[in-house]
Amino acid sequence: MKTVIIKYNAGNVQSVMYALDRLGASYLLTDDEAEIRSADKVIFPGVGEASTAMAYLREKGLDKLIPTLKQPVLGTCVGMQLMCRHSEENDTNCMGIFDIDVRRFPSQPGFKVPHTGWNSIHSLSGPLTEGLPEQAYVYFVHSYGADVCAETTAVCEYVRPFSAMLQKDNFYAAQFHAEISGNVGQRILENFLKL
Incomplete structure (x- = not known):
């Protein structure tokens, strides 16, 4: 495979490489269209800022390539956000695989932004969450979150409910870092590799 x-x-x-x-x-790190196809x-991971990341994707033509892929695709953290329609982070138009916007967490007493650390996910569905308990704990580092929508397969509560995971057709996404989320994250990656 x-x-x-x-x-x-x-x-x-x-850290994604270490997890794999x-x-x-076995895996290959590349931006080559033929290799990706x-x-x-x-796997479409990421830590960073939405507009800079989208600029690089556009420069390489990856913004057009990724939405046309037919095999299972997993986006994590910023990768998930870039698969959505739009991010409030620097008013960035993204790839629109998921027809949902990514919004910044508002300032609220008792909540630090960015949302950093372990938090539980619930309302689990879809093949990537198979074998996970409700309220499984995963590791987050983010200031922006996608709203809950029809494609949401896991929800997290922080300031407001947001999509911890999404799925549409062959596209899967996780806002948290599966690669550093212990046994839960390992199970999610195993489930993805078995698709």
Whole structure:
């Protein structure tokens, strides 16, 4: 099985590689269209800022490529946000795979932004959450979140309810960092690789 990690100058790629190493999965880090199209699975990770990341995707034509992929695609953190319609972060138009907007968490007493650390997810559905308990804990680092919508497959509560996971057709996404979310994150990655 050929797994590709999309290279687009977004951070956190190394921890994704380590997670795949732990699972014994072989992978390739690339921004080459032919390599991405020929992959069995595609992972679109990211840590960074939406407008800079989208500018790089546009420069490489990846913003047009990614929405046309037919194999299972998993976006995480900023990768998930870029798969949505629009981000409030620097008023950024994204890829629109998920027809939902990404909004900044408002300032509210008792809540720090960014939302950093372990938090539970609930209302789980879809193949990536198979074998997970309701209220499973995963690790977040973000200031922006996608609203809950028809494609939401897991919800987290922080300031407001937001989509912790999304799925539409062959596209899957997680706002949290599955690669550093312990056994829960490992199970999600295993479930993705088994699709």
